[in-house]
Amino acid sequence: MKAITATSVKRARRGSLANRLQPAVGPLLLLALWYVAAITGLLNTRLVPAPGPTFVTTWAALVHGTMAHDLTRTLVRVLYAFAIAAGVGVPLGILIGAKDRVYRSVEFLIDFFRSTPSTALFPLFMLMFGLGEESKVGLAAFAAFLIIVFNVAYGVLNARKTRILAARSMGASTLRIFGDVIFLETLPQTFVGLRAGVSIALVVVVVAEMFIGGVDGMGHRIIEDQYSYNLKDMYGSLLVSGVAGYGLNYLFLLIERHFVHWAGR
Amino acid sequence: MSQEALQRSTAPRVGGAPRVEAAHATSTRRGVEVRGLTKQFDDGYIYRDFDLDLRDGEFVSVFGPNGCGKSTLINMISGMAPMDAGSVQFNGKPIAETRLSYVFQNYRDALFPWMRAIGNIQYPLKLLHLDRKSRDRRVESLLAEFDIRIDLHRYPYELSGGQQQTISILRALITDPEILFLDEPFSALDYEMTLFMRERLQHVFMKRRNTMVFVSHDLEEAVQLADRVLLLTRPPTRVAEIVPVDLPWPRDAKTLSNPDFVAIKSHCLDVFSREVARGQ
Numbered sequence: 001m002k003a004i005t006a007t008s009v010k011r012a013r014r015g016s017l018a019n020r021l022q023p024a025v026g027p028l029l030l031l032a033l034w035y036v037a038a039i040t041g042l043l044n045t046r047l048v049p050a051p052g053p054t055f056v057t058t059w060a061a062l063v064h065g066t067m068a069h070d071l072t073r074t075l076v077r078v079l080y081a082f083a084i085a086a087g088v089g090v091p092l093g094i095l096i097g098a099k100d101r102v103y104r105s106v107e108f109l110i111d112f113f114r115s116t117p118s119t120a121l122f123p124l125f126m127l128m129f130g131l132g133e134e135s136k137v138g139l140a141a142f143a144a145f146l147i148i149v150f151n152v153a154y155g156v157l158n159a160r161k162t163r164i165l166a167a168r169s170m171g172a173s174t175l176r177i178f179g180d181v182i183f184l185e186t187l188p189q190t191f192v193g194l195r196a197g198v199s200i201a202l203v204v205v206v207v208a209e210m211f212i213g214g215v216d217g218m219g220h221r222i223i224e225d226q227y228s229y230n231l232k233d234m235y236g237s238l239l240v241s242g243v244a245g246y247g248l249n250y251l252f253l254l255i256e257r258h259f260v261h262w263a264g265r
Numbered sequence: 266m267s268q269e270a271l272q273r274s275t276a277p278r279v280g281g282a283p284r285v286e287a288a289h290a291t292s293t294r295r296g297v298e299v300r301g302l303t304k305q306f307d308d309g310y311i312y313r314d315f316d317l318d319l320r321d322g323e324f325v326s327v328f329g330p331n332g333c334g335k336s337t338l339i340n341m342i343s344g345m346a347p348m349d350a351g352s353v354q355f356n357g358k359p360i361a362e363t364r365l366s367y368v369f370q371n372y373r374d375a376l377f378p379w380m381r382a383i384g385n386i387q388y389p390l391k392l393l394h395l396d397r398k399s400r401d402r403r404v405e406s407l408l409a410e411f412d413i414r415i416d417l418h419r420y421p422y423e424l425s426g427g428q429q430q431t432i433s434i435l436r437a438l439i440t441d442p443e444i445l446f447l448d449e450p451f452s453a454l455d456y457e458m459t460l461f462m463r464e465r466l467q468h469v470f471m472k473r474r475n476t477m478v479f480v481s482h483d484l485e486e487a488v489q490l491a492d493r494v495l496l497l498t499r500p501p502t503r504v505a506e507i508v509p510v511d512l513p514w515p516r517d518a519k520t521l522s523n524p525d526f527v528a529i530k531s532h533c534l535d536v537f538s539r540e541v542a543r544g545q
Contacts, residue, residue, distance in 0.1 A: 262378035
């Protein structure tokens, strides 16, 4: 491990430009492959359009068409779902994790629902919340909540006891210990949950837009494109959804790095 | 605790109480009184009907065989760990009403890494609801008192081990505790830093003269710092002997080769070896 790290450090110092371009190699290779496959006829362009026309269509849809609107709708739903999931999941996770006994008694429930594919709950949520926003956001919030609550509770459970003891020896009340110590102590693990949660929220929202009645959103757009055989727009929507997911994850990584500067040090 | 009480307590004490006075303890200055302390673990009693008296304002080192429960003892005395039976009083009042501080062996796990060093030191004052101004003032006077030259606007993980433990000790001192518990505070430091920190701690003791209970696994350190060394037996743990260390303060690296020091240390070692052998 150490040897590898040392080498990569050395590599990083040498030629920073080449180093910075390294992450682009994979995507460029895939693009090249896509392009070559399209022009040589290796891929049926009726099923997989060439990259050039796909990008042109996507750009037009984003700037002049309705794709930006669909993207915004999807992201807003993800945001609502995530806010609910985090707002409930983080405090509840701290409470559950604080008492070993409480955690043990709900551990199975959390694990069970976490293992159940959330998409299997579509019918249930449609029955409960109807075909509107509530069921889409609700289901995504539920899926994200489970991941967040599990990670937070796990983090609290495995928090180093010394800091809690230290705060107690200074006369901190239980409430202060929760706020000043346990919450922050758990923050690195909480962020693991938040990042996983926002990713799953996006997945569930997109799928929900496909199957729970609706008129907008990236999921809705993709399934409509498929019905109407509008494949260039479909691939474009896939790419844009992917970029959105990656962007969300990266955004959380940046927030985490800013707030949890002490992690691993 | 009220703010006035705190301020009163920080008023400089004139010198330290002479040793003789501590021996003739008055009714209110009885020091630490442990009575009937009992603690049972899965494999039997670790303490059974254990009594102990520590004088107010003395520095006591706790030393003993592995597994005799040195840390458990100070955790129970300080009220951080529950005991099965018994009572602990300090100067005639329950330990829960005593202003005490605790320094942990593992400073990495005891400091708050999300706070800068200054925030760590001020945290106990925040718990006492002191406003920012008085917090700053107290930190300033503490730093001046001990001539600390550490950049307090760094985070703990940016400091060396010795600096981190210094911050821990400052955090423990900021409330001007009546009694300070230290659980092997220097065992994670290298020898050079340990020697330096021993001097620094003596400096604190000579200025403050608060009661110090210092757990150590290093006999040299235990003898060097203490007024009295408390030697424990194997469990069920009793007091093997309490050895007085009548050497002048401060005790620097030269003291370590002083014949009196060597004699006391070797006596402690004899008692220790006897107790270790008895358990086998």
